[in-house]
Amino acid sequence: MVKVKKDQSTEEKILAAAKKVFVRSGMTGARMQDIADEAGINKAMLHYYFRNKEKLFEVIFREAAAKLFPKLNLVFESDLSLFEKIERFTVQYIDVILENPYLPLFVLNEIHRDPEAFLTHIWQRENMPRPEKFLDQIEREIKKGNIKRISPLQLLLNLISLCIFPFMARPMFQIHLGVDDLQFRNLMQQRKTEVPRFIIDAIRK
Amino acid sequence: MVKVKKDQSTEEKILAAAKKVFVRSGMTGARMQDIADEAGINKAMLHYYFRNKEKLFEVIFREAAAKLFPKLNLVFESDLSLFEKIERFTVQYIDVILENPYLPLFVLNEIHRDPEAFLTHIWQRENMPRPEKFLDQIEREIKKGNIKRISPLQLLLNLISLCIFPFMARPMFQIHLGVDDLQFRNLMQQRKTEVPRFIIDAIRK
């Protein structure tokens, strides 16, 4: 399947094709030939522009990992109230993933496959989640008696789980519950308000 | 790395080794040589017992997918109260996954990589989750006024997300929060009571 936008440079065509193929098939499952076909160019060009498969993969993976986290720190480290942070986090995260629904599974899978590579030359300090301020804020709200006692870490886990997991399990839902693409999107849109409500109901006194 | 239990038959040794290697590296990343090494036998034996890589993979994947779902229907279709079902589901699910922490990522990833194979010759009717009764029960409890209004499907999504996702994101938590293996296990043990409490607090009127 070849879809080429004529105004794209060759390098851009390669990157777009590589992203598509790597995200679908993973580093080990992706074939250089598939990427070349998808980009509508020759296989040799991939090596001309990116030297080898690993280098090309690193570019794609770094970009993917960066996209999965970046805006979150803006929310985590802002001066919003706890409830407002929960709401904004949910909306922003679900919106990001709606545009890249297969990114979470791809990224988590590649981290699992090769955690060393992730640590040594993929991960950037700036992108690392820094949830400390958020965790402290939860602790303070508990001490002030504004919300129920709960382990801040568990609450953070809950928040992230509720936002991301449905996207990773998408194929299963579509199979078992007969949910089509449009219905799935609607479900996720609905979650942007459902999840914060659910969490706040759970912790409010 | 070769660990061999002497009382295992060759076939059992192969299956145990294949499970380990496939779950770690995925279908495309796993090498027949790795599996042979892990089993402490010769590569040719793999083909003698299972003909080819694909057949061997299917056996492993089928078993893995079955393990990820089976007991759930016992809970879903039982006559317990809604709150009891939520509690039992959580405990049983987390216990199963604690013994096979990498199964969810493996299974969801392989389904995503090749959904056709999953549908055509992996999936068994008996293992399919049948959440209808559970969804109906939620609907009834809402109508009776026992719990808050919530989309039954969203509630089911929440329940499953809260149980499974932390295992899939495990490498990230370990990296970012400096959580070691023991601490992670303790967190998940804690979740067996935290998650039902969280959910029930969220939906109770």
Place this chain on the structure above:
DNA sequence: GTCTATAATTTGATAGAC
């Protein structure tokens, strides 16, 4: 059933013409 040796195939990578 189990092994060694080897064939067959796939696939990443390069050489060299244009």
Place this chain on the structure above:
DNA sequence: GTCTATCAAATTATAGAC
């Protein structure tokens, strides 16, 4: 920069002795 043709390495699969 781009292509065709080809190589080299990795990996699945089989043949055949024991």
